[in-house]
Amino acid sequence: MAWDLDEAIGYYKSQGAPGDQNALVALLREAQQENGGVIPAHVPAAAAEAYGVKESFLLALIRRIPSLRLSDRHVLELCCGKNCGRKNAELLRYAETRQGPRLEVRQGGCMRLCGKGPNIRLDGRVYHKADRQLLEKLLAELGI
Ligand code: FES
Structure with missing residues (x-):
């Protein structure tokens, strides 16, 4: 997981x-x-x-702490599992248009939170009931 x-x-x-x-x-x-x-x-x-x-x-x-390194690259994972995949398909197409040096888009498997889906994970944090409005807001907050 x-x-x-x-x-x-x-x-x-x-x-x-x-x-x-x-x-x-x-x-x-x-x-x-x-x-x-x-x-x-x-x-x-x-x-x-x-x-x-x-x-x-x-x-x-x-x-x-010299051994700690902070990234300016963000990772967006869209659940493509059985329950979220169909709803996230359009969001995935949109997310891929925003992909670039500061944003990596990944397709992921079931996050085991199906009841709250469709789910996305941005930099390790899961967001439920994802839609384009939410994603646009999150990316705007990151300046992407
Ligand atoms: S299919 Fe998306 S959390 Fe299970």
Whole structure:
């Protein structure tokens, strides 16, 4: 099963005290390890929100640890499983027109969240009831 940002945040938040920097670094290391050697660009904002710290604090933390590397390349995966595939087919065609150096589009298998579909995953975070309006909004937030 693919790495899930929300699950990872939940796990590391349960491991340490609130604001525990070691848990934050462990989360960032796992994000990097599970995503091809770079921290997906969306992770600092999501982790900052979950931990109640500023994103700028996390970005500074990443810069201070030379082994951590932040990506500016975003990965969009559309579920093409039995339940989402037909509904996501049109969205996939649209997503592929937006593909470029900062956006990689992938077709994925069932995310085991069929009841909430159609599902997409952007930089490790799953979004339910996906449609073109949602995708356009997410890409605009990333400046893509
Ligand atoms: S088919 Fe999309 S989550 Fe199962």
